Amino acid sequence: MKTRVGIEAIGVAVPRRYVDIEDLARARGVAPAKYTQGLGAREMAIAEPGEDTVALAAEAARRALDAANLDRANLGLLVVGTETGVDHSKPVASYVHGLLGLPRTMRVYDTQHACYGGTAGLMTALEWIGSGAAAGRSALVVCSDVARYGVATAGEPTQGAGSIAMVISQHPAILELDLGITGTSSTHVHDFWRPIGQREAQVDGHYSVECYLAALGSAYREWKTRAIARELVRGGGLASEALARICYHVPFCKMARKAHLHVRRCDLEDAGVPWDVAAEETRAAQRFEDQVQPSLPLCSRIGNVYTGSLYFGLAGLLDAQAAELAGKRIGLFSYGSGCTSEFFSGVVGAHAAERIAAARIADVLAVRERISIAEYERIMALSPASPLGEPPPAGGFRFAGVTDHRRQYVTG
Ligand code: CAA
Secondary structure (H helix, E strand, C coil): CCCEEEEEEEEECCCCCEEEHHHHHHHHHCCHHHHHHHHCCEEEEECCCCCHHHHHHHHHHHHHHHHCCCCCHHEEEEECCCCCCCCCCCCCCHHHHHHHHCCCCEEEEEECCCEEEEHHHHHHHHHHHHHHCCCCEEEEEHHHEEEEEECCCCCCCHEEEEEEEEEEEEECCEEEEEEHHHEEEECCCCCCCCCCCCCCCCCHHHHHHHHHCCCCHHHHHHHHHHHHHHCCCCCCCHHHHHEEEEECCCCCCCHHHHHHHHHHHHHHHHHHCCCHHHCCCCHHHHHHHHCCCHHHHHHHHHHHCHHHHHHHHHHHHHHHHHHHCCEEEEEEEEEEEECCCEEHHHHCCCCCCHHHCCCCHHHHEEEEEEEEEEHHHHHHHCCCCCCCCCCCCCCCCCEEEECCCEEEEECC
């Protein structure tokens, strides 16, 4: 019998503070519409040094485990996907393992390839369970990042921070993934990188968009070939129409619009229909509203979470529409600069609405505080070793400083 495998439960964590993107535009002397319409942003999560990648990961992981109501002794794998770790050697996953008191008998490590790191962890977990090696055990995959480009740079309005944790098991109540039916695309490019010792990313912004789209076209077409061969979708070219929704990696929300248009272009070219971008941009508007837009509102309120952005898109989509999507297939595209990428798919679970409700996403956002641009700039200038020293929220974690070369965390 085929092994069912996928996402059983989700937990999210975001920083306590955010800025309104229109406040940022005004402070930079930019028309607010450039950020709201041109980039698709609304709010940007701001992490203070106490809300580091570990603290956010541990908080999201605790919430995912609580939502799954899982016997922790049944966990065999913990992978944290991140590109903003806190140590060159000791992984974020090791801190999370210790802070949550998880079993000794598990594999614990980080995966890194820019924003793809979380997907690397997810694919490992799926294949570990699907192969039978897990012997009935579950995995915890966490995507956690603090995205910084620096004050007054072109990338500034696309910053963000947060963490999303997923329990992966043979009980995929939220999303059963199509095991082995994926398309991948990798090339050696310098579109986005962060040299050792630098806190802010380097990016060739417009080139990075081109790299993303080239990778998407290639990964999507490989997924399509496999999905047609396994009769998940019909042949003839227009495979994307068979997907009820598509969630894309969203470094900024407008990227999803560019991505969806590109997928359409691939489909039409594969079907032998000439590509007419002007005509298709008009026609694509409604398709985009139906197939992609529902995955964006949550992302637009947090900003880029690098490894987590795709999965925040998925969580936001299901929080809004899980009931109507039950039993339907959706597509997902993960992109990591540098670059590697993967297009994959899965079927929304019959009880996904109840399970995603357990993540209490609205409650997590509701306790945030809007801060001024002056306060945001003050936080950005803090040393990463100087947390504000605020108490963590109930059940949450905060980095409290370094003692004897060891990072210390407190829990609420
Ligand atoms: N009203 C409405 N729209 C406006 C406007 C106005 N007044 N002014 C400008 N715009 C529109 C522009 O037309 C443009 O839209 P299109 O892309 O549809 O043409 C959009 O706003 C952005 O304008 P610019 O291209 O002029 O903006 P920019 O050059 O200042 O920066 C950016 C844009 C390059 C994406 C920059 O934000 C950036 O470097 N971001 C970080 C890199 C990034 O996110 N890359 C994505 C792919 S890489 C990846 O996915 C990995 C990852 O997570 C980083």
